[in-house]
Amino acid sequence: MDATRVLVVDDDPTIRQMLADYLGDHGYEVTLAASGTAMRAEMERARPAVVLLDIGLPGEDGLTLARFLRERYEVGIIMVTGASDVVDRVAGLEVGADDYIAKPFDPRELRARLKSVLRRLEKKADSPKPGGRVSMGNCVLDLKARTLSDTRGRDIPITSMEFDLLKTLLEHPNQVLSRDQLLSMTRNREWEPYDRSIDIRITRLRRKLEDDPAHPRVIKTVRGAGYMYVPK
Numbered sequence: 409m410d411a412t413r414v415l416v417v418d419d420d421p422t423i424r425q426m427l428a429d430y431l432g433d434h435g436y437e438v439t440l441a442a443s444g445t446a447m448r449a450e451m452e453r454a455r456p457a458v459v460l461l462d463i464g465l466p467g468e469d470g471l472t473l474a475r476f477l478r479e480r481y482e483v484g485i486i487m488v489t490g491a492s493d494v495v496d497r498v499a500g501l502e503v504g505a506d507d508y509i510a511k512p513f514d515p516r517e518l519r520a521r522l523k524s525v526l527r528r529l530e531k532k533a534d535s536p537k538p539g540g541r542v543s544m545g546n547c548v549l550d551l552k553a554r555t556l557s558d559t560r561g562r563d564i565p566i567t568s569m570e571f572d573l574l575k576t577l578l579e580h581p582n583q584v585l586s587r588d589q590l591l592s593m594t595r596n597r598e599w600e601p602y603d604r605s606i607d608i609r610i611t612r613l614r615r616k617l618e619d620d621p622a623h624p625r626v627i628k629t630v631r632g633a634g635y636m637y638v639p640k
Contacts, residue, residue, distance in 0.1 A: 411526060413437045415456040417447045417473065418488065419465055427460065430515045431522075444468035444476075451481065458484035458525055460518075463500060471503055478504030479592065484525040488513075501633040502586035528582070542578060543640070545617030545626035549574055556616065564616055569594065570609055577627060577637035586634035610635060 414436050416427045421442070428438045439454065441447040443465065450456070459477060463470035474485050487500035487508040500508050506525045509518055541550050547564060548557050549571075556566040556574070566574075572594035577585070585593070587606050614621040628636045 411457045411530065413439070413454065413456040414522065415439050415441060415447065415450050415459045417441045417444075417459060417465070417470070418462040419443065420462075423462075426515070427518075431519070434519060436522075444473050447473060448476075451477075451483075455481070456483060457529060458486060458506075458522060460486050460488060460522075461505075462488045464490065471499055474500060474505050475503045478589070484529050486518075486521060486525060498632045501584060501630075502588060504586070504589055506583075544574060544578065544637075545640075546619065547617050549578065551575060566616075567609075570613055573606075573609055574613060577635070581637055581639050584630045584633045584636045589634065 412435060414431055416424055416431075416438060418424050418427075419442050424440045424442070428440060431438050439450050439456065441450050444467065447459070447461075461470045461474055461477075465473070470487060474487065477483055477485055485505040485507075487505045489500065489508055489510050506528065507521050509521055540552060541548050543549075546558065548559065548561075549555075550557070554568075554571050556564045556571070558564060573590060576590060576593045590606060610627060611621070614624050614627055617626045618624050626638060626640075628638055630636055
């Protein structure tokens with residue numbers, strides 16, 4: 409993956425060309441796609457670092473394509489939405505987008521958001537992969553033994569689903585994960601995507617990890633979007 413490669417997916421040829429010219433002038437290698445079919449072909453041909461994805465594509469819409477990307481690729485996703493489509497913005501974050509920008513947008517703002525997403529991706533790539541025993545809040549998670557203990561080494565009861573949730577959050581630090589994503593990543597798709605039981609499990613985990621579960625600092629709630637693990 410080339411950190412300067414950006415894939416623009418938009419059915420408007422004027423916007424595609426404008427972004428190709430503007431981002432190209434600022435050192436990015438830009439490829440273009442007008443549909444989901446073209447996007448898939450470009451993803452196979454040359455993997456981009458970030459996909460700028462219009463949410464209002466005809467046929468296969470941007471939300472469907474964002475879900476497809478998030479399930480298969482380690483790639484940044486910036487959704488392009490209508491100016492007043494708050495619901496679309498939230499939906500975009502829920503399916504795994506890293507950021508969004510509303511039309512009409514200033515290309516300079518888009519470039520700033522693009523740089524921010526790239527910095528986060530670079531930081532994630534450089535961070536060591538979790539393995540063995542890892543500190544999370546007031547506890548230590550043993551990834552091999554699938555156990556949780558306090559700082560004195562005393563075991564803390566944890567269910568299989570709670571362990572899977574912690575492991576998934578640990579592998580995606582400082583990234584908002586929706587309920588739907590958490591269910592997919594923990595392979596618990598037998599639940600409904602918005603089953604509130606996942607909230608109950610997060611509440612239980614906070615009681616184990618947090619100094620003050622009522623004001624969590626380790627597993628934060630991002631209103632309307634999901635949960636985010638924040639390492640110390």
